[in-house]
Amino acid sequence: ITNPAAKQRVAQQIAQKVKDGDVLGVGSGSTVYMALFAIAERIKAEGLNILAIPTSLEITMFCAKLGIPLTTLFEHTPHWLFDGADEVDPNNWLIKGRGGAMFKEKLLIRSSPLNYIIVDDSKLVLKLGTNFPVPVEVYPQALLHVEEELKKVGAIDIKLRPAKGKDGPIVTENNNLILDCYFDDINDSLEQDIKAITGVIESGLFIGYDLQILTAENN
Numbered sequence: 748i749t750n751p752a753a754k755q756r757v758a759q760q761i762a763q764k765v766k767d768g769d770v771l772g773v774g775s776g777s778t779v780y781m782a783l784f785a786i787a788e789r790i791k792a793e794g795l796n797i798l799a800i801p802t803s804l805e806i807t808m809f810c811a812k813l814g815i816p817l818t819t820l821f822e823h824t825p826h827w828l829f830d831g832a833d834e835v836d837p838n839n840w841l842i843k844g845r846g847g848a849m850f851k852e853k854l855l856i857r858s859s860p861l862n863y864i865i866v867d868d869s870k871l872v873l874k875l876g877t878n879f880p881v882p883v884e885v886y887p888q889a890l891l892h893v894e895e896e897l898k899k900v901g902a903i904d905i906k907l908r909p910a911k912g913k914d915g916p917i918v919t920e921n922n923n924l925i926l927d928c929y930f931d932d933i934n935d936s937l938e939q940d941i942k943a944i945t946g947v948i949e950s951g952l953f954i955g956y957d958l959q960i961l962t963a964e965n966n
């Protein structure tokens with residue numbers, strides 16, 4: 748179970764890192780939400796002049812509501828980024844994408860020179876795949892082909908992510924579907940093996956990235 752007090756502490760720690768003039772990559776999820784609240788407080792209190800590049804519509808709307816100025820990758824590259832994760836293993840490999848925003852999250856992380864992953868310790872696992880499947884964003888008509896190819900790279904179970912409050916599957920902000928995939932063994936080539944499948948847009952696997960993992964306990 749997640750630890751709200753720890754999430755709040757790590758969100759505050761991230762907010763304290765923000766400097767005047769920063770262009771921030773902003774990930775998705777509830778831990779990021781808490782950090783945005785704290786950052787908005789600092790903007791009000793100190794007149795901080797920052798810009799945020801959001802990774803989802805939800806975060807875009809939330810930043811607008813909080814009065815955090817927004818920009819895009821067309822105009823800026825982030826100075827640094829913060830984002831959440833679903834699982835972090837001892838190699839700092841991640842599973843992300845419970846929120847369905849992993850394509851733009853990975854794009855922002857690849858565009859940013861410094862990346863903080865903010866998690867409470869319930870996300871720390873010894874082996875990826877312990878608590879969460881690997882989400883794979885798929886071009887809709889490629890669905891059957893991608894499912895076959897995912898089995899060839901080791902998927903033992905594949906579930907089309909259902910929508911809530913609407914019949915049928917989740918449709919992402921890029922108008923694609925999400926397959927939640929279960930693997931017995933997640934090895935260091937799996938992210939690229941999945942990406943090589945025609946019809947796959949992106950997965951929620953982050954293997955071998957240079958990431959700063961922040962939990963409330965370790966800093």
Ligand code: DER
Pocket residue numbers: 774775776777778779830831832833842843844845846847848849852
């Ligand atoms: O979807 C994502 O990758 C998010 O970062 C998410 O998994 C983390 O969300 P949480 O902070 O609400 O646990």
